[in-house]
Amino acid sequence: xxxxxxxxxxxxxxxxxxxxxxxxxxxxxxxxxxxxxxxxxxxxxxxxxxxxxxxxxxxxxxxxxxxxxxxxxxxxxxxxxxxxxxxxxxxxxxxxxxxxxxxxxxxxxxxxxxxxxxxxxxxxxxxxxxxxxxxxxxxxxxxxxxxxxxxxxxxxxxxxxxxxxxxxxxxxxxxxxxxxxxxxxxxxxxxxxxxxxxxxxxxxxxxxxxxxxxxxxxxxxxxxxxxxxxxxxxxxxxxxxxxxxxxxxxxxxxxxxxxxxxxxxxxxxxxxxxxxxxxxxxxxxxxxxxxxxxxxxxxxxxxxxxxxxxxxxxxxxxxxxxxxxxxxxxxx
Amino acid sequence: xxxxxxxxxxxxxxxxxxxxxxxxxxxxxxxxxxxxxxxxxxxxxxxxxxxxxxxxxxxxxxxxxxxxxxxxxxxxxxxxxxxxxxxxxxxxxxxxxxxxxxxxxxxxxxxxxxxxxxxxxxxxxxxxxxxxxxxxxxxxxxxxxxxxxxxxxxxxxxxxxxxxxxxxxxxxxxxxxxxxxxxxxxxxxxxxxxxxxxxxxxxxxxxxxxxxxxxxxxxxxxxxxxxxxxxxxxxxxxxxxxxxxxxxxxxxxxxxxxxxxxxxxxxxxxxxxxxxxxxxxxxxxxxxxxxxxxxxxxxxxxxxxxxxxxxxxxxxxxxxxxxxxxxxxxxxxxxxxxxxxxxxxxxxxxxxxxxxxxxxxxxxxxxxxxxxxxxxxxxxxxxxxxxxxxxxxxxxxxxxxxxxxxxxxxxxxxxxxxxxxxxxxxxxxxxxxxxxxxxxxxxxxxxxxxxxxxxxxxxxxxxxxxxxxxxxxxxxxxxxxxxxxxxxxxxxxxxxxxxxxxxxxx
Numbered sequence: 059x060x061x062x063x064x065x066x067x068x069x070x071x072x073x074x075x076x077x078x079x080x081x082x083x084x085x086x087x088x089x090x091x092x093x094x095x096x097x098x099x100x101x102x103x104x105x106x107x108x109x110x111x112x113x114x115x116x117x118x119x120x121x122x123x124x125x126x127x128x129x130x131x132x133x134x135x136x137x138x139x140x141x142x143x144x145x146x147x148x149x150x151x152x153x154x155x156x157x158x159x160x161x162x163x164x165x166x167x168x169x170x171x172x173x174x175x176x177x178x179x180x181x182x183x184x185x186x187x188x189x190x191x192x193x194x195x196x197x198x199x200x201x202x203x204x205x206x207x208x209x210x211x212x213x214x215x216x217x218x219x220x221x222x223x224x225x226x227x228x229x230x231x232x233x234x235x236x237x238x239x240x241x242x243x244x245x246x247x248x249x250x251x252x253x254x255x256x257x258x259x260x261x262x263x264x265x266x267x268x269x270x271x272x273x274x275x276x277x278x279x280x281x282x283x284x285x286x287x288x289x290x291x292x293x294x295x296x297x298x299x300x301x302x303x304x305x306x307x308x309x310x311x312x313x314x315x316x317x318x319x320x321x322x323x324x325x326x327x328x329x330x331x332x333x334x335x336x337x338x339x340x341x342x343x344x345x346x347x348x349x350x351x352x353x354x355x356x357x358x359x360x361x362x363x364x365x366x367x368x369x370x371x372x373x374x375x376x377x378x379x380x381x382x383x384x385x386x387x388x389x390x
Numbered sequence: 391x392x393x394x395x396x397x398x399x400x401x402x403x404x405x406x407x408x409x410x411x412x413x414x415x416x417x418x419x420x421x422x423x424x425x426x427x428x429x430x431x432x433x434x435x436x437x438x439x440x441x442x443x444x445x446x447x448x449x450x451x452x453x454x455x456x457x458x459x460x461x462x463x464x465x466x467x468x469x470x471x472x473x474x475x476x477x478x479x480x481x482x483x484x485x486x487x488x489x490x491x492x493x494x495x496x497x498x499x500x501x502x503x504x505x506x507x508x509x510x511x512x513x514x515x516x517x518x519x520x521x522x523x524x525x526x527x528x529x530x531x532x533x534x535x536x537x538x539x540x541x542x543x544x545x546x547x548x549x550x551x552x553x554x555x556x557x558x559x560x561x562x563x564x565x566x567x568x569x570x571x572x573x574x575x576x577x578x579x580x581x582x583x584x585x586x587x588x589x590x591x592x593x594x595x596x597x598x599x600x601x602x603x604x605x606x607x608x609x610x611x612x613x614x615x616x617x618x619x620x621x622x623x624x625x626x627x628x629x630x631x632x633x634x635x636x637x638x639x640x641x642x643x644x645x646x647x648x649x650x651x652x653x654x655x656x657x658x659x660x661x662x663x664x665x666x667x668x669x670x671x672x673x674x675x676x677x678x679x680x681x682x683x684x685x686x687x688x689x690x691x692x693x694x695x696x697x698x699x700x701x702x703x704x705x706x707x708x709x710x711x712x713x714x715x716x717x718x719x720x721x722x723x724x725x726x727x728x729x730x731x732x733x734x735x736x737x738x739x740x741x742x743x744x745x746x747x748x749x750x751x752x753x754x755x756x757x758x759x760x761x762x763x764x765x766x767x768x769x770x771x772x773x774x775x776x777x778x779x780x781x782x783x784x785x786x787x788x789x790x791x792x793x794x795x796x797x798x799x800x801x802x803x804x805x806x807x808x809x810x811x812x813x814x815x816x817x818x819x820x821x822x823x824x825x826x827x828x829x830x831x832x833x834x835x836x837x838x839x840x841x842x843x844x845x846x847x848x849x850x851x852x853x854x855x856x857x858x859x860x861x862x863x864x865x866x867x868x869x870x871x872x873x874x875x876x877x878x879x880x881x882x883x884x885x886x887x888x889x890x891x892x893x894x895x896x
């Protein structure tokens with residue numbers, strides 16, 4: 059009897075330990091990574107480097123927040139990278155080709171990006187294509203649209219238009235601020251905070267989670283399911299567009315497929331964030347913490363002279379690990 | 391047959407725990423081949439868990455299992471199958487592969503496990519073998535038909551055929567009659583008897599429908615709260631005694647209908663047809679304080695009627711009026727805004743959010759009552775209302791933050807009903823609300839519906855349980871093949887008359 063009791067106790071503690079790791083594993087991992095990199099290179103935890111890390115994850119985080127919203131309705135938006143690229147091209151072209159003002163350029167670029175979200179929503183909600191496949195198609199479509207728009211090349215100040223006419227437009231100094239610290243970091247933190255409040259403290263946020271949790275139950279509870287799913291994909295595109303604008307300001311030009319590289323780390327951040335604090339569902343703060351983990355890892359490895367072309371191995375492995383913890387936990 | 395050596399299966403001291411729950415404690419169980427054994431218990435009594443242990447679905451139980459006094463080790467479904475034990479689960483769709491045909495589905499285990507070195511499939515032989523199995527059961531079914539095109543009853547037959555495609559000594563049927571009509575149930579019983587008496591299979595029969603047990607079972611095991619209550623012959627027991635054993639207390643036999651003043655007609659459905667004619671030309675009306683019953687066999691269109699009224703299935707033609715206002719119900723969202731509520735049949739799939747806590751389930755249909763400016767939630771108000779509802783309905787849960795997945799079936803159903811009480815609708819539609827719910831929770835749910843009638847609400851109660859319809863309603867519409875064929879006053883009718891009309895008599 060005693061032995062049996064002890065055994066139960068042991069199992070209980072084990073279960074408690076595992077659930078603790080599952081809840082706070084991301085934070086522990088960040089802490090251990092920072093410790094490790096600092097021991098290896100003391101300059102790692104200098105304020106300037108920590109600021110660099112935050113700056114480097116700003117764009118990923120904002121794009122990942124959009125993805126998080128699509129995850130709340132149990133969808134996955136793969137087209138966010140292309141949307142970011144497209145917005146980058148649009149906003150830079152408006153400055154360089156058409157010499158438009160900052161506000162007009164940004165509003166126009168965001169408006170066009172929202173159309174991308176509407177197309178996604180139409181294919182998924184109305185035509186009923188599974189989300190992954192629908193956004194896989196639009197990922198290619200809008201990557202192609204962006205490239206066609208820029209004539210298959212990049213756009214930067216002083217470069218002629220596609221028809222060869224010279225340009226005089228420049229990126230205005232106010233626009234440059236968006237991509238600089240501390241503004242870019244402030245934008246990121248604002249986005250995280252606003253979306254966190256929206257998801258957790260408003261009716262609409264709750265509805266998004268209900269739709270993602272059980273779409274049929276949500277429908278029969280009288281929730282306008284299609285409307286909320288559409289809304290989620292449009293918000294996803296909106297944040298991808300915001301990421302694209304930050305990217306444009308950061309690099310000061312429109313490059314081919316500039317946004318494509320953000321898809322993978324954004325997916326990783328959002329999935330790492332699922333388990334944060336034991337939430338077990340997509341959440342803004344978790345996504346931010348996930349992005350920090352990816353950022354710390356990338357920065358540390360670069361400082362340790364791991365070549366850039368090998369980084370994908372590590373980033374991919376982190377994504378696999380995050381997915382493993384999500385799905386393995388679900389199975390149990 | 392009596393002379394033949396029977397196989398005896400014993401489970402001794404079986405215990406199993408899940409995180410936070412002791413699902414079985416020291417249960418003994420015994421069956422013999424060639425007999426039909428009833429396994430009953432209220433929801434959460436542990437009968438399904440015990441059978442999952444026996445069929446190898448869990449590997450972390452303690453205790454031992456013996457066949458003919460020889461200890462055997464069952465830790466995986468394959469172990470169980472090799473010992474000749476198989477189970478047919480309640481959810482038939484989970485076990486079938488929709489785009490494979492009947493023969494492939496029947497022979498699946500053999501195709502998967504018994505191919506050995508063979509790489510090519512001899513389809514003619516597969517179909518012939520499947521045919522032989524179906525013949526053994528006396529089932530006429532085209533082996534080339536796809537599983538997705540079968541009726542529920544046919545799907546179940548296919549699963550039973552799969553289970554006995556190989557030599558079986560014990561077959562577990564988990565609530566096999568729940569989705570079946572009376573005729574289909576009779577057919578199932580014929581097969582079960584044939585298996586037991588002519589093929590020496592031991593059948594373990596889990597069911598909530600007591601009359602059936604008397605019809606078909608010889609032995610009975612009653613479980614309660616993860617423990618064995620009794621194991622004995624059916625002979626000498628009556629339904630009331632079994633219910634008492636299941637509940638561990640005496641209960642009033644009959645549900646007493648609330649006495650409610652019935653008022654004016656508040657809800658009217660005229661010439662309503664669903665887009666694909668799942669229901670046709672429906673005319674019903676509900677008065678304030680009135681509970682109307684929708685009776686009919688499974689497949690008569692009761693669920694479709696409920697869903698069409700609620701906008702969950704597309705409407706082809708017809709009118710729906712509430713308080714003399716014409717409603718244009720295009721989807722459930724609009725239906726809810728207009729004051730309709732539906733407690734759907736498929737509780738876990740459609741009624742509740744199993745991964746969410748009780749409180750957010752309860753507020754899901756009425757969240758606007760708990761929001762302030764800019765749609766911000768008022769979490770305190772929401773929780774207070776949830777706690778009150780938990781108390782009002784007697785939902786058994788440690789607190790309002792418990793995940794609904796951890797509640798028993800009856801309590802989940804109370805949550806599904808409570809959601810609509812919070813939403814304060816005018817017309818409540820209940821689709822098989824007592825399905826898979828134990829006797830205690832059932833009378834709670836009846837009380838709730840009676841209470842709603844007392845408030846002057848109208849209720850539509852769809853069920854294939856005639857005794858329930860007779861107990862709770864004021865007026866009954868009988869459905870047959872998607873149409874309403876008869877309107878009856880509950881006080882002037884009986885089970886026989888309803889059954890007569892629901893089987894197409896007129």
